[in-house]
Amino acid sequence: MDIISKLYEKHASGNAKVGIDLKRDDPEDGVCKDVSTVNVWDLYVTKFLALKYAADAACTVLRVDQIIMAKPAGGPARRDQLAGMDED
Structure with missing residues (x-):
């Protein structure tokens, strides 16, 4: 907490x-330093x-999977039986 408060x-x-x-x-572990002097250029925005694009990609995969699973399985359609006929 002390280091974070110093950073803020x-x-x-x-x-x-x-x-x-x-x-x-x-x-001096955890000391606040000027990152430009120690050649660290790791940006928060990056x-x-x-993370934003990884989450978007995961959502897209899930949407495509949901569309694929929503389609009925292949095979011939079931015919309507005539009235009075048994199922066997």
């Missing part, structure tokens, strides 16, 4: 290039659009 504080002060450094080998 830095973004509110106008420094939008600040991110969280999560390297495991760094003794991840957001990737």
Whole structure:
């Protein structure tokens, strides 16, 4: 919570290039750093659009599957029986 609040504080002060450094080998794990100085260019917009388009693709596949399953199975149509005739 402390790291996230520090990140919000830095973004509110106008420094939008600040991110969280999560390297495991760094003794200062989880420190807010300027990502442009450590050459990290991973954008939120890229991840957001990737998830959005993945969800759209999944919905399209489900819609196509629903259309295919809604069609009746193939085979000859059942004929109407004459009145008075037994089924066997």
